[in-house]
Amino acid sequence: MTPGLVRLALRRTVRDVKHVEAVRPRRARGLVRDVYRQVERDFGMLAPPIALHSASPEVLAAAWLMLRESLVAGGAASRAGKEAVAAAVSAANSCPYCVEVHAMALGTLGEPAAAAAIEAGDTAAIPDRGLRALTAWAGGAGRLPADVPEDAAAEFTAVAVAFHYLNRVVSVFLGPSPLPEAVPPTARAKAKAVLGFLLKPGAAPPAGQALDLLPAAPGPKSGDTLSDAFSRAAAAIEAAGERSVPSRVRELVRREVKAWDGKPPGLSRAWVEPVLAELPAEERAPGRIALLTAKSAYQVTAADIAALSPERTDDRGVVELVSWAALTAAVAAGDRLSPPAKRRLPRSQR
Numbered sequence: 361m362t363p364g365l366v367r368l369a370l371r372r373t374v375r376d377v378k379h380v381e382a383v384r385p386r387r388a389r390g391l392v393r394d395v396y397r398q399v400e401r402d403f404g405m406l407a408p409p410i411a412l413h414s415a416s417p418e419v420l421a422a423a424w425l426m427l428r429e430s431l432v433a434g435g436a437a438s439r440a441g442k443e444a445v446a447a448a449v450s451a452a453n454s455c456p457y458c459v460e461v462h463a464m465a466l467g468t469l470g471e472p473a474a475a476a477a478i479e480a481g482d483t484a485a486i487p488d489r490g491l492r493a494l495t496a497w498a499g500g501a502g503r504l505p506a507d508v509p510e511d512a513a514a515e516f517t518a519v520a521v522a523f524h525y526l527n528r529v530v531s532v533f534l535g536p537s538p539l540p541e542a543v544p545p546t547a548r549a550k551a552k553a554v555l556g557f558l559l560k561p562g563a564a565p566p567a568g569q570a571l572d573l574l575p576a577a578p579g580p581k582s583g584d585t586l587s588d589a590f591s592r593a594a595a596a597i598e599a600a601g602e603r604s605v606p607s608r609v610r611e612l613v614r615r616e617v618k619a620w621d622g623k624p625p626g627l628s629r630a631w632v633e634p635v636l637a638e639l640p641a642e643e644r645a646p647g648r649i650a651l652l653t654a655k656s657a658y659q660v661t662a663a664d665i666a667a668l669s670p671e672r673t674d675d676r677g678v679v680e681l682v683s684w685a686a687l688t689a690a691v692a693a694g695d696r697l698s699p700p701a702k703r704r705l706p707r708s709q710r
Contacts, residue, residue, distance in 0.1 A: 374411045377533050379665045380675035383414035391417040395424050395573060402432050402565045409458070409526050412533045415675035419600050419683045421573040422593035426525065429571075429589035430518035434564030436511035437519075440469040443561075444491050445519045447478045448498035454624070454658055455527035456536045462523075468560035497697065500622060504697070518586050520697055524690035531657035532682050594687065601684030604677045608639055609647045613685055617654050617692045625655050646672055646681055653682050654689035 374382040385406060388396045392414050400406050410427065413420040431442050443466040450458035459479060467475035477485040478495060486492040496502030498520055504513055543551045568585040577595035579587065601610055616635060625631050632651055636644045645667040652660045665678060672681070 448495035453527040521694035528686035600680035604680035650685035653685035
């Protein structure tokens, strides 16, 4: 299977997005077209975890802004370190799609043993001491090494927040693997090898080139591109939440996330219904999706989406509901990771 065929197949995976219809590249206009062009230019392909947001152009831009400026753009931290953080966070969040993508990218950067250890759930087996400590921190089982410079620490924290967000939306809207479902079992090994080649990061693009996709937001200090990017993204997703998430649901989710220690609630969803009891009946369906997205996104089902009232089932509303809940949980996760002296990301959703 040639790289060109795999790239084309990946473009077509926007058709495999669940629950909503992603805008296809040939039909993209305006802000959606601008984001798609940047994603293909800077990431090397139209990444389905970004394209799935396209029913809400501003949220699409926000998701890309977080991914690009934390993981893709050049900065103080190494790309291998950032990919290790992305893969480790994804493993902690039980997001096999993102683990597969970012472990492959890490392997192409000369760290195949680290990639294999993360995929196997055994970060203690990573040979490199620095990557081992970094992935333990990202997975919530250690502290960020003291010798990591402040700028690099801010970038690693930003990657962690971006993937706490992306893991949740991917778990809701995509399947367990980045390979298209149409790839037959006999071709998957070769397709995965080609995908790994395509995922190999090239020269890092300059930071800040995605900022103009969204208006400036208050908060970041002048010249802090990373904080500026996340402030713009957070403002766009907060506005989306105000449009598409009932205010009582937002209040409930914030309270639950603030009291949560970040640990998975378990295999059962029994914890959800007692929490929803305080909501009026007509708000329990969006409340259920928001709470599950925040704490165990892999448990959101088609039946949960179908239970939404007709006025909330348009694609934009569904994307904005999930996105708002995902970022609320992701910002809280970033706060748990970051030592107080190094908190650099916006806290606008508190």
